[in-house]
Amino acid sequence: MKFKFERLGLLDYAEIELADLTLICGENNTGKTYATYxxxxxxxxxxxxxxxxxxxxxxxxxxxxxKYQFNLEVMFSEKKLESYFSKxxxxYVAGLHRAFAxxxxxxxETKCRISLTQSFDLLSVxxxxxxxxxxxxKVIATITKEAESPILEVLVADAESLQRRFGGLSDFIVDAIADIVFSPYLPGFHISSAERTGSAIFRKELDIARTRMLNALHQMDSKELRRNPFLLFKEMDTGYPWPVEDNVxxxxxxxxxDKRTGELARTHPEILKAFDDMLGGSYKVIKEQLxxxxxxxDKRRFSMNESSxxxxxxxxxxxxLRCKARAGEFFIIDEPxxxxxxxxxRAFARIVARLVNAGVKVFITTHSDYLIKEINTLIMLNQKTMHSKKVQKDYKYEDDELLDSEKIRLYITDRVLRENPAGGRRIRVRTLTAANIYPDRGIEVxxxxxxxxxxxxxxxxxxYGGEFSFGDEF
Known part of the structure; x- marks a missing residue:
């Protein structure tokens, strides 16, 4: 999937193709957060x-x-699907300000165009x-689609449901289409925002929903609220950017x-072990205490206030990673x-590689040269020549830590010359430039x-630049 943005905050233009591993690098205050959010x-x-x-x-x-039958193959041909994503x-742009609060x-003036870079077979679903x-x-309808059939069929047991203004049958049909047709392109997601350290300390005190409700109640007129209680929800639709709010x-x-065990933890326990080894311990909930x-x-225990x-x-x-992660999801982490x-x-870069190879799609913004250099090492080791295999063995890299360069996209915030839409001399615009990635050399940053x-x-x-004399001071 590819996103094209115009006039998005600090970015005049940006084109980002989501890959198995997507990275954005650049100087401070150049638009990385705008693209990510x-x-x-x-x-x-x-x-x-x-x-x-x-x-x-x-x-x-x-x-x-x-008969309430929908031919999904006709409704959502490749060309029509592109049109739906464009719409x-x-x-989305009309409500983009909500994501940023x-x-x-x-x-x-922001524009957003979304296009597809791969296709999925909806027939098999x-x-x-x-x-x-x-x-x-009471069952009022059943929505079904058989494998290898393009037909979504709705069997209605209660015809009155079609007449309802709210919660009508069309809502459930759109949900079914979302699951069958669109979710393969847009799977589950999780974000770890740059504010996560503060969230860890103040997590019990940070009740965003309660704070927003109290603020809205304080600002609204009581008579107005009694006449239309739904206004409360409208007033509450402000506060923190969505990534921060969801992280909290x-x-x-x-x-x-803590009571759950996620799919990734069951199928790839070695990733969790590598993560705990990096930290030198593990998080536990003991008697409701994290x-x-x-x-x-000694196995000493520390509260979050006492921890590093x-x-x-x-x-x-x-x-x-332990409770929710699963193959196919997007894991977005801001400045790991x-x-x-x-x-x-370096250790975290190797964990990222394992996640990618386990099927988790990872999206990273970073200022870390160490992280990028380690990813370069994992790309170069993937050549699997006699020499690279020896290096891999000597430095104890595992096969599931190696990265295929074809699965990676890295973008750098930049200022480049582009044609002026109004004509005349070319203008310099703030954008994201795709980095060159080579199997034998890694990423140029x-x-x-x-x-x-x-x-x-x-x-x-x-x-070494000046001539040294005995009387020189150091």
């Missing part, structure tokens, strides 16, 4: 947007079609869902999440290097290389 916002809201796009069309088809992008005017009426549990909500539920327990003889910044920074990542020693930045080379030049000048 915008993509996350779409992943979070696409189902609601799809209802806006499809409901009137489904309502019309229900009226015309006595979803247009609708900011003023609507900031994105008045089998689907069945019963639609029940409220607390009675996630860490507030860790004691409950602690970090060191490995070793590294332990707090990776709290939500650990619980996501936060509070990590270079040794652990000038934003890091230039800084390191300049530092080396300065130190070289200090050490």
């Amino acid at each position: 915008a993509i996350y916002g779409f992943l979070r809201s696409w189902r609601q947007i799809l209802h806006v796009v499809l409901e009137s069309e489904i309502d019309d088809l229900l009226k015309e079609n006595e 979803m992008g247009e609708i 900011t003023d609507e005017a900031l994105f008045n 089998e689907y069945q869902r019963q639609v029940k009426a409220g607390s009675s549990g 909500d996630f860490v507030r539920q860790l004691e409950e999440l 602690v970090f327990q060191n490995k070793g003889a 910044s590294c332990i707090r920074a990776l709290l939500d990542v650990s619980f996501y 290097e936060l509070n990590l020693h270079p040794k652990n930045q 000038p934003t890091f290389d230039e800084t390191i080379e300049l530092m080396n030049e300065i130190q070289g000048e200090i050490l």
Whole structure:
């Protein structure tokens, strides 16, 4: 899937193709967060947007079609599917400010176009869902699709349900289409925002929903609220950016999440072991108390307030990997290097590689040269020549840590010359430039290389640039 943005915050233009491993690098305040939040916002809201796009069309088809059958292959051919995604992008932009919890005017000129870079076979999908009426549990309709058939069929037991304004049958049909046709392109997701360290400390105090409700109640007139209680929800639709809000909500539920074991933890326990080895211990919930327990003889336990910044920074990542992660999902992590020693930045890069090879799609923003260099090492070792195999063995790299360069996309924030739409001289625009990635050399990242080379030049000048005399002071 590819996102194209125009006039998105600090970015004049950006084109991002999501790969198995997608990375964005660049200097501070150049647009990385805008791109990340915008993509996350779409992943979070696409189902609601799809209802806006499809409901009137489904309502019309229900009226015309006595058998309530939908040929999904005809409705969602490759060309038509592209059109639906394009419409979803247009609708999303109208509400983009909600994802950033900011003023609507900031994105008045923003454009978003979403296109597909791969196709999925919807024929193979089998689907069945019963639609029940409220607390009675009465089945009012059954929605089914058989494997290898393009037909989605709706068997209606209660015709009155078609007349309902709210919660009508069209809602459930759109949900079925979302699951069958769209979800293969837009799977589940989790984000670890850069604010995760603070969330780990103050997670019990951070009740965003309660705070927003209290603020809205304080600001609204009581008579107005009694006349239209739905206004309360409208007033509550402000606060924190969605990635931050969702991150806080996630860490507030860790004691409950601890009771679950996710698909990734069951199928790839070695990834969790590598993660705990990197930290030198593991997170535990003991008598409703969240602690970090060191490995070793003493096995000392520390609350989050007592733990190091590294332990707090990776709290939500650990619980996501252990309790929720599964193949096919998007895992977005903003600056994974936060509070990590270079040794652990390298170790985290190897964990990322294992996640990618286990089927989890990873999206990273980073300033870490160590992380990128380690990813380069994993790409180069994947050549599997006699020499690279020897290096792999000597430095104890596992096969599931090696990375295929074809599965990676890296983008660098940049300023480049483009044609001026108004004519005349070319103009310099802020954008994302795709990095060159080679199987034998890894990724070229000038934003890091230039800084390191300049530092080396300065130190070289200090050490060797002037003539030394005995009376010189150091």
